[in-house]
Amino acid sequence: xxxxxxxxxxxxxxxxxxxxxxxxxxxxxxxxxxxxxxxxxxxxxxxxxxxxxxxxxxxxxxxxxxxxxxxxxxxxxxxxxxxxxxxxxxxxxxxxxxxxxxxxxxxxxxxxxxxxxxxxxxxxxxxxxxxxxxxxxxxxxxxxxxxxxxxxxxxxxxxxxxxxxxxxxxxxxxxxxxxxxxxxxxxxxxxxxxxxxxxxxxxxxxxx
Numbered sequence: 001x002x003x004x005x006x007x008x009x010x011x012x013x014x015x016x017x018x019x020x021x022x023x024x025x026x027x028x029x030x031x032x033x034x035x036x037x038x039x040x041x042x043x044x045x046x047x048x049x050x051x052x053x054x055x056x057x058x059x060x061x062x063x064x065x066x067x068x069x070x071x072x073x074x075x076x077x078x079x080x081x082x083x084x085x086x087x088x089x090x091x092x093x094x095x096x097x098x099x100x101x102x103x104x105x106x107x108x109x110x111x112x113x114x115x116x117x118x119x120x121x122x123x124x125x126x127x128x129x130x131x132x133x134x135x136x137x138x139x140x141x142x143x144x145x146x147x148x149x150x151x152x153x154x155x156x157x158x159x160x161x162x163x164x165x166x167x168x169x170x171x172x173x174x175x176x177x178x179x180x181x182x183x184x185x186x187x188x189x190x191x192x193x194x195x196x197x198x199x200x201x202x203x204x205x206x207x208x
Contacts, residue, residue: 007082125157151175
């Protein structure tokens with residue numbers, strides 16, 4: 001089911017993949033360079049409903065409007081806040097999530113929106129080649145249980161670069177920022193996606 005939601009940043013769009021007996025909602029948005037067709041988002045939408053988690057894939061207003069470039073972080077946060085009532089409407093705890101820029105939004109807004117937890121896929125710890133420009137404060141400031149799923153070769157931050165703190169982190173071996181793995185890798189692309197899905201299933205089960 002696809003739902004249009006009016007926000008102060010424009011019209012957003014939510015594509016629901018509902019569980020038959022849902023106990024949680026996982027709301028995830030895309031990054032600054034792609035949409036909800038991202039391989040990790042689609043994998044979660046395919047797998048999680050069978051585990052009692054309804055998945056809401058959220059398209060930010062700039063993406064719905066057909067724009068090529070994401071707006072400033074404040075505008076992204078504004079769009080996410082505007083979508084939140086629709087995500088919370090089923091009356092279930094909502095896990096706030098996203099990939100890349102969407103992960104940053106989820107972390108920045110989790111506490112104020114009352115998110116149950118945060119799922120950060122490919123969290124952009126720093127711009128490529130600029131580790132001194134760390135965004136760790138956003139991740140560490142989420143204030144709720146947080147899972148980071150990170151590619152082992154992500155130029156925006158490899159798992160070993162992340163500071164230790166109050167969150168869990170799972171590495172996808174060989175994965176880049178989009179969790180693509182090279183053909184020479186010891187794992188296939190399908191196995192990489194299974195690693196992501198299995199880690200998220202295990203984590204959401206532990207949340208209770």
